[in-house]
Amino acid sequence: MPFRPGKGALARIESYYYPVRIIKRNKKHGETNQTWTVVVWRGCKLVEEAGKQISVAEENLVDELWDNQTRRRQIRLGQWIHAYEVPNEEDILLDNRHYPYTPR
Structure with a gap:
């Protein structure tokens, strides 16, 4: 495999690839x-x-598979948080649960 520093890849962690x-x-x-x-x-x-x-063993690494659609579809990707689900600074400021009120 042509792995080198800086390159993207898919790594098998447990039973899924990330x-x-x-x-x-x-x-x-x-x-x-x-x-x-x-x-x-x-x-x-x-x-x-x-x-x-x-640290990942080399046998658990696969290149990005940009040009290999058939092999790419055989890879089981893990789950990740979508960009729209990540709270930004404004969401945190507007959420009242982050600012408990005083009883007085």
């Missing part, structure tokens, strides 16, 4: 059981490591 950004190779080239340090995209549900660097 989009990641490759950071660096952890083992020297040519050694067996190579691992890569990757960052899982923010907003991924069911992954506590979202937004953090984790």
Whole structure:
């Protein structure tokens, strides 16, 4: 696989694949059981490591599959938070539950 730092990929975590950004190779080239340090995209549900660097074995990495529609449809993607579900600063300020009132 043509993995290199900065490239996007899909990483299998448990039984689902999640989009990641490759950071660096952890083992020297040519050694067996190579691992890569990757960052899982923010907003991924069911992954506590979202937004953090984790180590993934090379056999659990797949490239983005931009030009391979048949193989891409065989990949089971995990769940993630949609952009419209992420609260922005205005939503937090307008939500009264964040500002408890005083009893007096």
